[in-house]
Amino acid sequence: MRDGTERRSGDNDSSPHPHGLAATILMFCRTLRRAGLPVGTGQVIDALAAARKVGLRSRDDFYWTLRAVLVSSPSQFRLFHQAFQVYFRNPRLLERAMALMLPATTTPQRDAQADTGIRRLLEAVSRQDQERLEGSTVDVDRSETWSHREILRHKDFEQMTLAEQTEAKDLLLKDIHLLRHVATRRFRPYSYGQRYDLRRSMQMMMRNNGQLLQMTRKRRIERPPVLVLICDISGSMGRYSRMFLHFAHALGSANRTVHSFVFGTRLTNISHRLRDSDVDRALAQISADVSDWDGGTRIGECLERFNKEWSRRLLSQNGAVILLSDGLERDSTADLEFQMQRLRRSCRQLVWLNPVLRYERFEPKAAGIRKMLPHVDLFLPAHNIESLAALGSVLSRGSTSRPAADRATLKAAL
Amino acid sequence: MAESKDRPSLPADIGQVQELLGGGNYIAGRELATTVWLAMQMRRPLLLEGEAGVGKTEIANVLALTLERDLIRLQCYEGLDLASAAYEWNYPRQMVAIRMAEAAGKIAEIGASLYSREYLVARPLLRALESGAGGPPVLLIDEIDRADEPFEAYLLEFLSDYQLSIPELGTVRAEEPPVVVITSNRTRDVHDALRRRCLYHWVDYPDLETESRIVSLKSPGISEGLRAQLVAFIHGLREQDLFKRPGIAETIDWANALAQLDVATLHAEVVNDTLGLLLKYQDDIARFRGSEAARLLAEIQAADRA
Numbered sequence: 001m002r003d004g005t006e007r008r009s010g011d012n013d014s015s016p017h018p019h020g021l022a023a024t025i026l027m028f029c030r031t032l033r034r035a036g037l038p039v040g041t042g043q044v045i046d047a048l049a050a051a052r053k054v055g056l057r058s059r060d061d062f063y064w065t066l067r068a069v070l071v072s073s074p075s076q077f078r079l080f081h082q083a084f085q086v087y088f089r090n091p092r093l094l095e096r097a098m099a100l101m102l103p104a105t106t107t108p109q110r111d112a113q114a115d116t117g118i119r120r121l122l123e124a125v126s127r128q129d130q131e132r133l134e135g136s137t138v139d140v141d142r143s144e145t146w147s148h149r150e151i152l153r154h155k156d157f158e159q160m161t162l163a164e165q166t167e168a169k170d171l172l173l174k175d176i177h178l179l180r181h182v183a184t185r186r187f188r189p190y191s192y193g194q195r196y197d198l199r200r201s202m203q204m205m206m207r208n209n210g211q212l213l214q215m216t217r218k219r220r221i222e223r224p225p226v227l228v229l230i231c232d233i234s235g236s237m238g239r240y241s242r243m244f245l246h247f248a249h250a251l252g253s254a255n256r257t258v259h260s261f262v263f264g265t266r267l268t269n270i271s272h273r274l275r276d277s278d279v280d281r282a283l284a285q286i287s288a289d290v291s292d293w294d295g296g297t298r299i300g301e302c303l304e305r306f307n308k309e310w311s312r313r314l315l316s317q318n319g320a321v322i323l324l325s326d327g328l329e330r331d332s333t334a335d336l337e338f339q340m341q342r343l344r345r346s347c348r349q350l351v352w353l354n355p356v357l358r359y360e361r362f363e364p365k366a367a368g369i370r371k372m373l374p375h376v377d378l379f380l381p382a383h384n385i386e387s388l389a390a391l392g393s394v395l396s397r398g399s400t401s402r403p404a405a406d407r408a409t410l411k412a413a414l
Numbered sequence: 415m416a417e418s419k420d421r422p423s424l425p426a427d428i429g430q431v432q433e434l435l436g437g438g439n440y441i442a443g444r445e446l447a448t449t450v451w452l453a454m455q456m457r458r459p460l461l462l463e464g465e466a467g468v469g470k471t472e473i474a475n476v477l478a479l480t481l482e483r484d485l486i487r488l489q490c491y492e493g494l495d496l497a498s499a500a501y502e503w504n505y506p507r508q509m510v511a512i513r514m515a516e517a518a519g520k521i522a523e524i525g526a527s528l529y530s531r532e533y534l535v536a537r538p539l540l541r542a543l544e545s546g547a548g549g550p551p552v553l554l555i556d557e558i559d560r561a562d563e564p565f566e567a568y569l570l571e572f573l574s575d576y577q578l579s580i581p582e583l584g585t586v587r588a589e590e591p592p593v594v595v596i597t598s599n600r601t602r603d604v605h606d607a608l609r610r611r612c613l614y615h616w617v618d619y620p621d622l623e624t625e626s627r628i629v630s631l632k633s634p635g636i637s638e639g640l641r642a643q644l645v646a647f648i649h650g651l652r653e654q655d656l657f658k659r660p661g662i663a664e665t666i667d668w669a670n671a672l673a674q675l676d677v678a679t680l681h682a683e684v685v686n687d688t689l690g691l692l693l694k695y696q697d698d699i700a701r702f703r704g705s706e707a708a709r710l711l712a713e714i715q716a717a718d719r720a
Contacts, residue, residue: 038606040610042610043610046456046458049456050452050455050456053452053455053456054428054448054451054452060444061428061444061448064444064445064448064449065448065452067445067614068448068449068452068453068613068614068615069452069613071614072461072606072609072610072612072614073603073609073614074463074616077616184492184493184562185492185493185494185495186493186495186562186564198503198505199503199505202503202505202508202509205512206525206528209521209522210512210515210516210521210524307657308657312601313600313601313602313603316560316601316602317492338697341697342657342697
């Protein structure tokens with residue numbers, strides 16, 4: 001604030017010139033918006049009102065004031081902090097920054113040396129923004145020995161064959177409504193409902209001059225269950241993960257209670273991408289977002305991330321988790337068992353889809369598989385569309401209790 | 415109305431908010447005080463988010479206490495509906511009224527009066543709009559993340575205009591808006607539309623010094639030396655890789671427990687015995703009990719000596 005006093009010295013409560021403050025805050029909000037914070041016009045007005053109330057005596061108060069009004073999630077704190085620091089330390093720097101960002105209002109004269117500074121600043125701000133958009137899950141410690149083996153390359157999805165597409169569509173139509181719905185505590189009118197709807201009965205009665213012709217009834221509203229899909233996209237999973245993502249899209253695009261994640265060496269939430277109704281566009285976006293396609297696997301670590309950051313947020317309503325992975329853990333498997341236990345305890349049902357299972361003489365020899373196997377409720381093959389369809393029927397059949405994790409009988413049943 | 419004259423008025427500046435909360439044994443940073451003050455001045459709801467046990471609910475309690483207003487609490491849960499959150503018509507009474515009107519042959523006249531305030535049962539939201547003798551109340555909407563989206567949507571009208579639309583009766587508006595505090599543990603993300611209507615504050619774990627002051631206020635029974643040790647231990651514990659880190663509520667519980675046990679200084683045995691007060695998940699306890707706890711304790715004692 002100190003540096004900006006010549007601009008805003010007259011902005012105290014009694015001042016006849018509130019325009020300086022208004023313009024400053026407006027510009028600041030525009031900066032935030034450019035930087036990716038969703039700041040609406042209402043919030044700009046609020047920010048101005050709040051700033052007028054608090055006054056400009058203390059920089060800290062001013063900071064907390066703007067933050068209380070303009071920020072609505074802890075993930076936005078860093079971005080706000082940086083923008084605030086930059087903006088109110090040297091507003092002129094920011095004016096130039098704005099000029100760069102808004103070409104229509106650019107003043108042509110530029111000092112080349114100052115510009116590089118501004119560019120760096122803008123880059124810094126936009127980098128923060130990127131991190132924010134990627135979500136809080138992506139937090140990789142690059143000092144770890146793993147990073148050099150992580151194959152960071154972008155992968156284009158192959159086109160699905162037409163037959164596969166049709167099958168996927170069939171799957172979609174068959175299975176989405178098969179998912180067993182969960183009863184909520186809300187009601188809607190229904191003539192054969194179990195309960196009487198007193199409010200509506202009374203209204204009907206009033207319409208009939210106080211004659212109670214018929215009691216109306218109501219029934220519970222049911223909603224689709226919460227489903228979390230976690231998909232391994234490491235090298236060994238290649239084409240299975242692509243198929244599974246189609247499955248995830250089929251479930252997730254129409255349904256807000258399906259959440260999807262992919263992991264190789266890091267966990268990424270892709271739910272919002274899968275809401276795109278066009279599956280190809282959604283998958284292309286995901287392939288651009290995710291940088292650990294076809295690399296190694298760190299199942300234990302990714303599950304730990306999920307357990308810490310997402311399980312309580314997504315599984316609080318007793319959801320089911322479907323994990324697609326071959327269980328070939330390349331990292332140390334020390335923590336894997338513990339994380340699987342934890343995951344199982346936080347969900348209604350933990351289903352493990354493993355493409356390796358289709359081989360007749362499959363024996364769980366890999367250390368990772370042995371550690372994971374005791375902690376799943378269901379262990380199913382997932383090597384083609386049919387086995388995913390089988391999954392759909394399992395989910396629709398599913399009772400509230402945990403089914404026994406008896407692999408042999410399940411294989412027989414499938 | 416003579417009573418309301420004596421009721422403390424809303425604080426005039428941020429410093430007064432700190433004093434006010436301090437008067438209720440709540441130690442608030444400048445940041446929180448600013449947000450609370452703005453919420454009162456701008457007549458906006460206050461949205462508090464943070465881990466469980468960091469004192470979100472307590473803010474509403476303390477505000478109600480120090481401002482001498484009624485506290486109306488709405489605990490959210492999945493499926494919370496209009497009938498239990500806002501209002502409900504008193505159907506049995508209405509039925510009886512109709513029958514009586516029938517008997518008296520005045521059935522045509524009953525229609526107008528059947529949906530009047532008389533037959534309305536007020537639930538927390540409606541009660542919050544109707545300030546009683548104690549002035550506008552403090553409304554605490556606790557753990558909004560536990561309610562489902564439809565309820566959040568229903569709250570929007572209430573939170574932006576402090577009014578409720580009751581189809582049969584009309585709109586009920588607050589003469590003077592209540593102080594609204596909403597808390598969330600973030601088990602689910604609250605929708606943007608609701609966030610936009612509120613002033614937002616993230617309640618974080620306090621720093622060493624603040625937490626020490628809180629403990630000295632809340633459990634005055636323990637010595638200064640032990641207090642420093644236990645707060646340092648808790649802070650060390652929060653840096654561990656835990657599924658659920660202990661909040662301030664746990665700190666206070668632990669301090670009270672140590673006071674009950676007449677502990678003079680922290681040692682491994684007492685830590686292991688009382689770990690259940692700090693960690694609420696068996697995995698966390700199993701992982702931490704024994705050698706880990708001893709290591710952290712040794713670190714603290716070493717720092718203490720230095």
